[in-house]
Amino acid sequence: MKQTKNIFDRPAFAKKFHQxxxxxxxxxxxxxxxxxxxxxxxQLGELMNVPQSSIARWENGGTNITIETLEKIATAMNKxxxxxxx
Numbered sequence: 001m002k003q004t005k006n007i008f009d010r011p012a013f014a015k016k017f018h019q020x021x022x023x024x025x026x027x028x029x030x031x032x033x034x035x036x037x038x039x040x041x042x043q044l045g046e047l048m049n050v051p052q053s054s055i056a057r058w059e060n061g062g063t064n065i066t067i068e069t070l071e072k073i074a075t076a077m078n079k080x081x082x083x084x085x086x
Contacts, residue, residue, distance in 0.1 A: 027061035
């Protein structure tokens with residue numbers, strides 16, 4: 001019987017998967033924060049002076065997000081950005 005290799009044993013795949021996982025976590029946090037504040041994507045975009053499409057990309061994990069952008073989101077939402085290394 002042919003043994004199946006673990007796809008995570010391939011370094012390039014494992015790295016991409018990890019990066020996508022991190023983007024997804026931030027995406028969920030941004031969407032949750034915005035929803036709790038009762039804001040639409042357009043309203044958050046206005047607070048940040050960015051188009052609604054940028055908010056949508058951040059919330060669906062479709063783009064890498066910078067720390068500077070996370071700080072802008074926190075400021076617009078009257079929150080403090082905290083990053084932990086676990």
